[in-house]
Each structure stands twice: as structure tokens, then as C-alpha cells.
Amino acid sequence: MLRLTLTLSILAFVVATAIPKPDEKEGKDRVIDNNLSHKEHFPNEEAHDVEYDHEAFLGPDEAKTFDQLSPEESKRRLGLIYDKIDKDGDGFVSSEELRSWITYTQKRYVIDDVERQWRAHNPENKDTITWQEYRKLVYGFMDDSDPSVEKQAEMEQDDSGFSYKEMLKRDRRRWSVADQDQDEALTKDEFTGFIHPEEAGHMRELIVIETMEDIDKDKDGKVSIDEYIGDMYRSSPGEEEPEWVKSEKDQFVRFRDKDGDGFMDKEEVKSWIIPPEFDHAEAEARHLVHEGDADKDGKLTKNEVLDKYDLFVGSQATDFGEALNRHDEF
Ligand SMILES: [Ca+2]
Ligand SMILES: [Ca+2]
Ligand SMILES: [Ca+2]
Ligand SMILES: [Ca+2]
Structure with missing residues (x-):
């Protein structure tokens, strides 16, 4: 029995990491927004939030790191980044090179996460993972004929409200949509x-359906x-x-329920969670x-970038108020 419990908790971990969960914070953010x-x-006409530029340019984690650096160190690292951005090495960063860089820093979390999960589900690093392999790895324990396993599989899991059986069904459906060439196996791209359906255009319809299922507790569609x-x-x-x-209730009445029938249907959910495309990276x-x-x-x-280093990255000099409150960590 101990072994079973242990297996189940390991599996719970695998399952939990396989299915991206909405934010745990109050007011889950379901809106897919790039x-x-x-x-x-631009919080208002005059003010311009430099942290926005730093996060766009570096990604949120790196932006925090730069805020701790001396201006000299900050410039030194910015110089190294400049060389990476200047892909064709002509000594100029074009706005297209800058756009690719910003897109890359924004996707870095997704790229790293996919890499990690790909290795976890495909330790031999084959070109594809088949559905049967994935199913066996994540849900294989359900094949056990032990009645207590059966019961566990049907029980609701605390965090998602779904049982393993339901999660298996959802994963199966998501797998089929992700599997663009329909060969039952997923390449790393697929x-x-x-893993991150919000990143792929062909997964969008499914995200709407899954969101509906998450929220529509009385299952009236x-x-x-x-x-x-x-x-x-x-x-x-x-x-x-x-x-x-x-204010959320007000939003529902005024904006979400567009036809005013008191409910959000599939189309209304779609226009809520998938806002019109806007290329933030290009604008930035x-x-x-x-x-x-x-x-x-x-x-x-490079000189233009380094001269304006406080535009691109932070440092203690661009962040005086905070720096005064911070203890030196070095
Ligand atoms: Ca260039
Ligand atoms: Ca495939
Ligand atoms: Ca409902
Ligand atoms: Ca409606």
C-alpha cells in the first residue's frame, strides 16, 4: 500500500507538470495575451515606465538581476547582449534584429519548459513521443486492476477539480489536436x-473549449x-x-456577455480570452x-545602446530609490 501511495504521488507530480495549470493567485488570468x-x-501621457522596457528587453528575471548591478557591470553585460542581437554582425542593430531578440527573451520560459518536459517524457531523446508511450508514463498506473487504484483514478484531484480519468480524456483530445500530421506521435514542435497550447495558433479553439469546461460547473454549455x-x-x-x-461583475455584464442574455457562450469566451493580435515585440x-x-x-x-543603457536595462544608478533600501548582497 505504501508503494502504491508513493507511485501515485510521483504520478500526481508527473500529471501536474504535464498539464499547465492556471495561476494559483486570486483572479486566475485566463486571457492569452502576448x-x-x-x-x-505608458501609465499616463507623461510617465513612461522604464521597467516595462527592461522586462521586454531582458525578460522579467534578468531585468531584476540587472537592477542590482553597478552601472559599469550593467553596461559590460549589455555590450555582450548587443553582440548577440546583432545577428548578421554588421555593427548595427536593426529594429528587425531587435524584434527577434525581444520575441526570443519572451519565449525563453516556454522554450526552457518544453525542453525540460521533453526530456522528462522522452529520456532516450527520440524524434517523437507516441501517445502510447506518453499514456503509459503518465497514466499507466490506472491499468492496475487493484480496486483502490481504480478508485483513486476516479477521485477528483484537489487542484484541478478533474479526476485522473477526466485528465486522461482531456490529454488525449489535446494530443490529437497537437498532432498536426495525425501519426499519433508528437515531434518536439507538436x-x-x-504543453503550451497558448503558443500555437492551431491550439486556440481547444483552449476555448477547455476554458469553457473549467468554468462551466453546471455543464449547461x-x-x-x-x-x-x-x-x-x-x-x-x-x-x-x-x-x-x-468590477469583474460589471465587466461581465458590460463587456463579456455581448448579446446580454446573461451568459457567455463559446464565441463570447473566445473574444474574452483571445484578444485581437497585436505585435507587442515589434512595437517595442x-x-x-x-x-x-x-x-x-x-x-x-553599440555606442548608442551603451550610452542609453538605462533605457535598455536597469542598474543601481537608474533605480536609486530602491537601491537605497536594498542591502548590498556582495
Ligand atoms: Ca545588424
Ligand atoms: Ca505527429
Ligand atoms: Ca454554466
Ligand atoms: Ca451571451
């Missing part, structure tokens, strides 16, 4: 769509205002309803070139 930072770029709120907020007894919940690249391009030839030399 914004470059959680910061607002696997990316399986539409999302009521209570289901919508219930997805992001559970009231505790005696607690007064927070402002943000009131143009912005950075515009700001840094001292001689206005439309391209950035």
Missing part, C-alpha cells in the same frame, strides 16, 4: 503545442456570471465582497530604436 510585461508601458466569478474568487463567510470582484522594438537612435539612421550602434 504582452511583454505585467507593467503598463509537443510544444501540447454556457458560463453564468456566478460561474465566471467562481472561477476567480471564493468568498469566505462574513467577508465583504472585494472591489475587484464588483520600434520604440527602443526610436529612443536610442542618436544619429537617426534607423539603426542602433
Whole structure:
């Protein structure tokens, strides 16, 4: 029995890592949005949030690292980054080179995550993983005829509200959509769509369906205002309803339920979670070139970038208030 419990908890871990979970924070973010930072770029006409540029340029983790550096070290590392961005090595960074770089830093988390999961599910590093291999690895324990295993498989799992049996069904369906050439096996590219469906255009319809299933608790095929709120907020007894919940209700009535029938149908859910395409990376690249391009030839030399290092990356000098509050870690 101990062995079984142990196996199940290991499997629970594998399953949990295989299915991307929505954010644990209150007010899950279901909106698929390719914004470059959680910061607002232009909070108002005058102010311009430099942290937005730093996160767009470096990714959120690196941006934090740079905030700790001396201006000299910050410039030194920026110089090394410059050489990477200048792909064709002509000594100029074009706005196209900058756009590719920004896209790359934004996708780095996804690329790393796919790499990790690909290795975990495919230790021999074959070209493809078959559905049978994946199923056996993640859900194989359900083949055990032991009744307690059967029961475990049917039980709801705390975090998702789905049982293993239901998760298996969802994974199977997602696998088929990700498997573009329908050979039952996923290449690493196809696997990316399986693990991170938000990254792949052909997975979008399925994301809408999965989101509907997550939220539509009474299974009537539409999302009521209570289901919508219930997805992001559970009231505790005696607690007064927070402002943000009131404003979400207002959003539901005014914007989400477009035809005003009191529910969100599939199309309404779709326009909520998949906003119109906007190339944030291109807009940001143009912005950075515009700001840094001292001689206005439309391209950035290394000197232009280093002179404006506080535009591209942070350092203690660009972040005085915070630096004063921070203990020196070195
Ligand atoms: Ca170049
Ligand atoms: Ca395939
Ligand atoms: Ca419903
Ligand atoms: Ca409606």
C-alpha cells in the first residue's frame, strides 16, 4: 500500500507538470495575451515606465538581476547582449534584429519548459513521443486492476477539480489536436503545442473549449456570471465582497456577455480570452530604436545602446530609490 501511495504521488507530480495549470493567485488570468510585461508601458501621457522596457528587453528575471548591478557591470553585460542581437554582425542593430531578440527573451520560459518536459517524457531523446508511450508514463498506473487504484483514478484531484480519468480524456483530445500530421506521435514542435497550447495558433479553439469546461460547473454549455466569478474568487463567510470582484461583475455584464442574455457562450469566451493580435515585440522594438537612435539612421550602434543603457536595462544608478533600501548582497 505504501508503494502504491508513493507511485501515485510521483504520478500526481508527473500529471501536474504535464498539464499547465492556471495561476494559483486570486483572479486566475485566463486571457492569452502576448504582452511583454505585467507593467503598463505608458501609465499616463507623461510617465513612461522604464521597467516595462527592461522586462521586454531582458525578460522579467534578468531585468531584476540587472537592477542590482553597478552601472559599469550593467553596461559590460549589455555590450555582450548587443553582440548577440546583432545577428548578421554588421555593427548595427536593426529594429528587425531587435524584434527577434525581444520575441526570443519572451519565449525563453516556454522554450526552457518544453525542453525540460521533453526530456522528462522522452529520456532516450527520440524524434517523437507516441501517445502510447506518453499514456503509459503518465497514466499507466490506472491499468492496475487493484480496486483502490481504480478508485483513486476516479477521485477528483484537489487542484484541478478533474479526476485522473477526466485528465486522461482531456490529454488525449489535446494530443490529437497537437498532432498536426495525425501519426499519433508528437515531434518536439507538436509537443510544444501540447504543453503550451497558448503558443500555437492551431491550439486556440481547444483552449476555448477547455476554458469553457473549467468554468462551466453546471455543464449547461454556457458560463453564468456566478460561474465566471467562481472561477476567480471564493468568498469566505462574513467577508465583504472585494472591489475587484464588483468590477469583474460589471465587466461581465458590460463587456463579456455581448448579446446580454446573461451568459457567455463559446464565441463570447473566445473574444474574452483571445484578444485581437497585436505585435507587442515589434512595437517595442520600434520604440527602443526610436529612443536610442542618436544619429537617426534607423539603426542602433553599440555606442548608442551603451550610452542609453538605462533605457535598455536597469542598474543601481537608474533605480536609486530602491537601491537605497536594498542591502548590498556582495
Ligand atoms: Ca545588424
Ligand atoms: Ca505527429
Ligand atoms: Ca454554466
Ligand atoms: Ca451571451
